[in-house]
């Protein structure tokens with residue numbers, strides 16, 4: 001390899017070798033077919049060349065077996081690629097259960113990262129080596145996309161929704177983070193770096209920062225906005241109890257059900273009437289304009305932490321202890 | 330040397346006033362008028378591309394500002410896609426030769442055909458106006474909510490331009506379809522049709538069914554932009570991803586509007602210069618239809634990382650692999666057509682060889698992108714840029730040039746220099762690969778597309794790409810030079826300089842105003858070279 005001309009990206013996550021192996025396979029298969037056709041075309045063009053332009057070719061019009069052969073064989077090869085690629089894809093989109101979560105918002109033209117322990121950073125993301133990390137993100141304005149080539153992961157940031165990527169870094173170091181979805185003037189300036197640290201250094205870095213944990217911040221907002229006055233933990237309030245609701249199924253007034261996930265919680269805060277829970281009046285006010293994306297994410301973290309009342313009626317403080325900094329979630 | 334008879338009255342000299350051109354209903358003249366506008370658009374598009382490539386020779390944003398850069402790549406793509414790639418083969422070559430090929434006097438609705446041209450030019454003028462007022466910076470994909478609520482550039486004007494131009498496609502598609510159904514000469518059965526006609530038929534289908542969707546979509550963006558209707562902007566209750574579904578529901582099939590007609594051209598030229606039947610005629614014909622139909626079912630492969638469900642991604646990935654098969658079938662059939670041919674190396678065939686090499690790479694790299702696990706990494710990187718340039722410039726534009734060189738003698742009655750044309754094909758082929766092959770590597774390395782400034786480690790490959798672009802520019806300029814020269818000094822071509830079989834070669838070059846002295850009668854297939862004693866006239 002020539003110095004200074006990279007030909008292949010660094011592999012820095014567990015997903016990277018998986019993607020690369022598939023890439024080599026598809027490259028080999030397609031190169032074979034490309035060469036086959038090119039070589040045949042060249043051989044025929046030279047071997048059957050007629051300099052006069054007066055002769056005619058052999059009276060061949062086609063061959064059904066050949067047609068079937070070159071339809072069916074490529075089809076099966078394509079299906080093999082399809083199958084393998086789909087497996088890899090499901091590894092990329094399905095995060096493991098135990099991940100370290102980091103929240104992020106993109107806006108023109110920067111990325112903010114919010115660690116649940118409280119640290120916030122801009123255009124930089126510190127993560128520990130060897131631990132699965134999940135980044136949950138949205139956009140405050142137009143479309144963006146988080147793209148970390150060394151990890152082979154990418155997903156669009158879409159206003160009004162949460163997307164996520166996950167990765168387990170396998171090499172300490174610094175890696176590019178790009179915005180991959182065109183977002184206007186400084187799209188190419190919406191970049192940053194991912195810093196993969198040894199676990200100990202990461203712990204040190206984490207405790208170096210300040211601020212409330214997202215959960216505590218969420219609890220503050222929960223009180224401040226008066227959510228707590230309706231969403232009583234025992235379910236006797238004007239709104240449904242939120243204890244243990246995260247990831248559960250909720251029946252809606254329109255007869256359908258919904259899984260209570262990040263996007264649904266976000267929507268319920270901003271446009272509560274959109275998907276109303278069965279059995280409740282449309283009395284919840286909208287908090288559009290009062291709470292920002294980070295506030296929403298903190299509220300989500302807080303709601304996630306609320307234990308099911310059936311297990312324990314204890315205050316969320318218990319959960320806060322369980323979610324001590326750095327503990328796998 | 331035999332003496333060549335120049336028709337005393339032909340479509341070019343029958344009347345020569347400007348008005349006689351602007352009010353013509355002759356499909357041949359209309360084809361030539363498209364050629365003029367498309368050439369202008371191609372020139373403009375190339376100038377913007379040059380700006381982009383100059384900027385990218387250095388990692389810093391030092392040649393133009395970020396805003397200018399964004400406008401450059403957007404205007405490049407808008408002109409190239411909507412005013413070059415979509416009309417280039419159907420509206421120029423299709424208009425000119427299709428009625429000749431089926432032995433008709435003209436298209437079914439000659440006045441409508443002229444109207445299509447005016448509609449096209451009107452759309453073009455709106456887009457030029459958008460450009461003159463500062464251009465558009467949304468990318469040719471116009472993704473919302475950036476295009477509908479944020480961009481401060483002339484989105485509305487360009488949108489109107491594209492909207493209007495769409496109607497020209499629809500009308501042309503309609504006209505071609507009716508023409509192919511109703512205007513075939515006696516004996517010209519469906520399975521005697523030249524494959525170019527089949528390709529145009531399939532293309533017309535896509536134009537008629539797909540184009541209204543993009544028109545509606547552009548209309549919705551306009552409504553949101555102008556009146557604040559909440560369709561795509563989530564702050565107004567809309568869904569930004571809905572736009573992408575609608576846009577690609579048209580724009581994926583649109584890539585087939587761009588490639589199917591050139592594929593038809595390839596079949597014609599290969600058959601002629603190998604003096605053989607196209608191998609597997611009916612498979613080639615039906616693969617065009619299969620592509621046209623299945624092409625409507627793969628749009629969401631542009632949305633694999635846009636938050637669609639993994640299971641729907643799976644379905645669209647599967648269908649994308651499936652739609653690649655008919656293209657592969659065509660490629661194999663073209664290769665087999667050369668087998669045991671009597672291959673006459675003339676310039677049009679050299680452009681076909683260029684097409685084959687580049688389309689092959691373009692199509693095969695489509696498989697990488699259709700692979701879910703790879704597309705996550707490759708989406709919106711230079712890999713995608715390289716892929717579609719291989720298909721659209723390497724495939725569609727090479728195919729157009731193959732056709733233009735093939736039918737130029739028919740259109741103008743003059744020959745160009747075969748040697749220069751071969752050199753140009755080679756220059757374009759080499760320049761093209763130098764420009765776009767490094768972009769595959771850049772893409773896998775992770776360089777995102779639409780980047781004004783980029784990390785230093787990508788510079789070498791970008792410089793290579795930019796230098797390739799200059800070779801490409803020389804190649805295209807050479808074509809323009811010898812073709813224009815041939816108009817004045819070219820040897821007379823005669824009716825059938827390639828000794829080809831199609832009906833278009835049975836009339837004079839340039840053809841008579843109404844094509845044939847009398848309606849031809851067809852009694853054999855399109856490429857019966859081997860049955861006939863081919864001799865120099």
Ligand code: HEM
Nearest residue numbers: 584587588630631649653692695696698699708709717720
């Ligand atoms: C041979 C079969 C093909 C397959 C399987 C295929 C697959 C794909 C896929 C999956 C993408 C999306 C990549 C991404 O955005 O991440 C893509 C992009 C694209 N393809 Fe193909 N493709 C094929 C042939 C073609 C043809 C024939 C054309 C045009 C004539 C074409 C033109 C394009 C264009 C224009 C884009 C990118 C558009 C944009 O994002 O601006 N492709 N292709």
Ligand SMILES: [Cu+2]
Nearest residue numbers: 179181183187
């Ligand atoms: Cu961006």
Ligand SMILES: [Cu+2]
Nearest residue numbers: 581628630631
């Ligand atoms: Cu597509």
